[in-house]
Amino acid sequence: MFGSIARRYDILNHLLSLGLDFYWWREMARAAGAKPGVRILDVAAGTGDSTLALAKRGADVVASDFTIPMLALGPEKFNKSGVADSVIGSVGADAQQLPFRDSSFDALTICYGVRNVENREKAYAEFNRVLKPGGRLVILEFSRPRRGWLRSFYSAYSRYLLPRLGGWISGDKNAYTYLPESIKRFPPQTDLALELKNAGFTDVTWRDLCLGVVAIHVGIRGNQRECPQSPTAPMSC
Numbered sequence: 001m002f003g004s005i006a007r008r009y010d011i012l013n014h015l016l017s018l019g020l021d022f023y024w025w026r027e028m029a030r031a032a033g034a035k036p037g038v039r040i041l042d043v044a045a046g047t048g049d050s051t052l053a054l055a056k057r058g059a060d061v062v063a064s065d066f067t068i069p070m071l072a073l074g075p076e077k078f079n080k081s082g083v084a085d086s087v088i089g090s091v092g093a094d095a096q097q098l099p100f101r102d103s104s105f106d107a108l109t110i111c112y113g114v115r116n117v118e119n120r121e122k123a124y125a126e127f128n129r130v131l132k133p134g135g136r137l138v139i140l141e142f143s144r145p146r147r148g149w150l151r152s153f154y155s156a157y158s159r160y161l162l163p164r165l166g167g168w169i170s171g172d173k174n175a176y177t178y179l180p181e182s183i184k185r186f187p188p189q190t191d192l193a194l195e196l197k198n199a200g201f202t203d204v205t206w207r208d209l210c211l212g213v214v215a216i217h218v219g220i221r222g223n224q225r226e227c228p229q230s231p232t233a234p235m236s237c
């Protein structure tokens, strides 16, 4: 699905979010603590706008995604913005099976990606594995608006305008019917926080942006990881 809309994806993002997407990515990059010397894995990086926000703050970023036509659009963007040196890799990879060593990143970000992952538990286990102890998981995702009036407006917007406009511009109506449906199915703020705690992340917090249209969840990888061997295996497993 993402492969078929790759070329129109960016313009639709900017249009459908009324340009707020840039602000949301900037806040995500701040929450990730992106700065020179910090190594970040941007999972489900798509066409690279989330990666760009991290690279602009000087972090060393690896972009990964399993839709190669989306990932392939990133490098030109990084070059044009003068941050190509900060993007140290673009890797085709499934979030549920990451081809990276244990404890190799200071932070892991996933923007509008985790909602699409088939088995989130599996992905969280991978996020835990590739993060260093104390490393930060940052999720930027569509969420539930807090105010009733905004919820009604947003619901009408998602149901009527978004699929029509998205379908018309991208040429793929299904993709933009899927979007509001997947948002509806995705856990609200408190449930997502609980899900992260259950997956072994500590100090889980979240912050609503635009009254909860999107939310940024942050969790810290604890020191303990589940060991597949016997209960007497050393903690370094």
Ligand SMILES: C[S@@+](CC[C@H](N)C(=O)[O-])C[C@H]1O[C@@H](n2cnc3c(N)ncnc32)[C@H](O)[C@@H]1O
Pocket: 002, 043, 044, 045, 046, 047, 048, 049, 050, 064, 065, 066, 067, 070, 093, 094, 095, 096, 110, 111, 112, 113, 116, 117, 118
């Ligand atoms: C809505 S785009 C988000 C792209 C980018 N992070 C952004 O902020 O614009 C979602 C991306 O998630 C990717 N994705 C979905 N499931 C995935 C998985 N299991 N592993 C890796 N990438 C995945 C899709 O290929 C798509 O590029």
